[in-house]
Amino acid sequence: MYDGSHPKDQALWSVTAPAAVQTDVLDGDCGFDVVIVGGGLTGLRAAITLAEAGSSVAVMDSRHIGYGASGRSGGQCNPIWRATPEELAAKYGQAQAERLVRTTLSCADDLFDDIRRFGIDCGAEQNGWYQAAHTRKAAAGLRRLGAAWQKAGAPIDVVKAPDLHERIGSKAYDFALRHEKGGFVQPLALTRGFAHRAKSLGVRLFENAPARQMERRAGLWRVSTDRGTLSAEKVVLATNGYTDALWPGLRRSILPMVSIAVATSPLSPELQASVLPGRVTFADTRLAIYFGRYDADNRLIFGCVGSNESVGSFGGHRRLRSGLLTVFPQLAGTSLDYTWMGRIAVTPDLMPHLHEPAPGVLAGLGYSGRGIAMTSVMGRCLAQRALGAKVDDLPFPVSPIETLSFHGVARNFIPLMAPAMSMLDRATVFQDRVMRRFS
Template sequence: MAPGAEVDRSLWQATAAPAPELPTLAESLRADCVIVGGGYTGLSTALHLAEAGASVVLLEAQAIAFGASGRNGGQVNPGLRLDPDDLVARFGAERADRIIAVSGGAPDFVFGLAKRLGIECDAVRPGWVLVAHSPATLAKLQRRGEQWVRRGVAMRALDADETAAMVGTRRYIGGLYDPRGGSVQPLSYARGLAQAATRAGARLFTHSPVTRLEKQGSDWIATTPRGSVAAPQVVIATNGYTDDLWPGLRQSILPVRTFQVATRPLGHNLERSILPGNHAVSDLRRLILYFRKDAHGRLIMGGRASSTQRGGARLFGFLTGVVQDMFPQLGRPEFEHAWSGTVALTPDFLPHIHEPAQGVLAALGYNGRGVAMASVAGKALADRVRGGRAEDLPLPVSDIRPIPFHGLRQPVLHLIMQYHRVMDWLGR
């Protein structure tokens, strides 16, 4: 890893708004709803329930946004991993149209929520640039753009020169500009949601892991090491850090570790040549690279996945090499920070919403699109807790389906990632 980089603390930890001071649960409480997990899904659910007048208790095992909500790249991107026509083929036109509208409008929801609540999270919305490194991925981008344009989105295809001008590198042969995207300081955004939920009346507790969830009469009892909460409604919002609290839920996702590095602030001249419009960028590799600048002009590069907790130094080193290769104008860049986090993948590349028992909801598996979609999901879960229709959720409620041979996921994922690396190298 580059000299001076901090591998044990993210850039977001170093630059975020102050964390709210929250207690550890040490009593027995009663509420209308208990939420397990203090990331975007849980915080958004708590906020919207509290704003509607419900009594809410949120229990987080670590600190607020300890997981992916405080470690991601901060890109607020529209849509899902599947393109609109794929969603129509899977769900039919009527249901797919709702999914497309909700996921496509998710950045509107995030930026609107941050503005309404006065969350200071360096929110910017210059658009999202998707870039192609090969003819095959460029053709895929063109198909994606055509599908969204048919649905009224003002996407614009970029040739190689336009892409280079917007991104600052000649490593891509074309791109697609999506005006709906942008970025936030992800940890500041999460902490702002926590503060807003508290102001609205929700009670948030950190360092309060739920060790048992059991039904007693009409209530669910969520037990922590020092306390408990009784509530008729439960929302499980643990995403990539899901454990065995509910049978089969952990086995229904694939937790994958992803990595990011951040340079020192670039300075005026370099800032003008690298992402001069402050766009967020993602490429179409199977093992994607994603990058942007923060509010202080640091270049942040993310990507490279691992199924284990090993090999971090090698993968961080890979990313620093990518930065040097992609932006030779940096010379030998100095990296201030390096960090990793766990994202939750699903076999069908869609988020999953479950109702495994009366009064129990779970949402997880955002496949790297969690800033926008988890925020939207939280509002939808709050509506469902308050008696809304399951049909109005952003995605259909599905059964929990454990992935076969989940116990062998690490060696299997390793083989899959090796295959994806070869396909990326071949430009497929």
């Protein structure tokens, strides 16, 4: 059995990613057509679209390219929303929902097409994603979700036990949706690949350049840092879970949750044949969601919800180990080599938000666990709007920034949310077992 020792507190992706792009040093004042704050997947994909259209672009990051969840997520491409097309229509209106649904149906293929077109070496595999129900109630919800998206044209299959047990190598679930277009990437490698592509198009990349202040002066937006100022007609804010007080209210419109993950040692061929055979990816319906996929070296990446920047706090290591063996008991005795975390932005409706709070200012954030697929959609969307696209032609609606009235209290209790959600998950699983026994 696993001896309980903690693996190295280091992101696997930083060890296996290709070399980082060489960036510029900001010293003084520079002018561009567009300045992008945030060097993650959203900002870089926006920069590529803008540069391809002939705009001069700068991308600035307070740390380094891919520092945030873009370089530390689980790397799974989960190309579907938690809401049905009908629910999206009720929320946004029919025309807007139709644009969003069309974009959603193509988002995974669009991402993997970008990877091939740009020649990015990021371990990309599109082998499908299993969305597994942890209780019968959750299965009923997935059944409705799958039927609604099938009707809209999504290639989704229903898979039940015992076939499901063989397909994912786990008896922890008896019902799942198989999303044909799902897959995974090495997220930091993808982010660096986007950065290399952006730089090849003339985009200037500035690291260790935290944006301290934004102000409008002489018809331009000026973004000040400790070592200089970037001026532009338009500014794109793409900071997601690391959003700060740069723009009023934006930080208080999302909750910065944490995703934590562990990487095993490379699995033997025998274990690979019994754990996620076919190198598919999976995620379940728990509140404190479990997810898993392989990397290029046949390590299993397994993750769940964490409490804060320290993976081990509030029982994080224990939840990872317990969850791993709950889903894949055949991995007992397998060593765990790495653990890490990434901060994600969660919105109240679990949908990304596109904002235009002032002329020339755009913001896109709040992927709520769908970042690998949807950051590219948002990045292109932000760029198109900056280039003059009409609001009615965009996949995401432009909405006002709405601050959460409970934001301050919620941020203080975020460290307790992961263990609380885990307790609720255990309670629902126990209740489901009792109901199965007496039904």
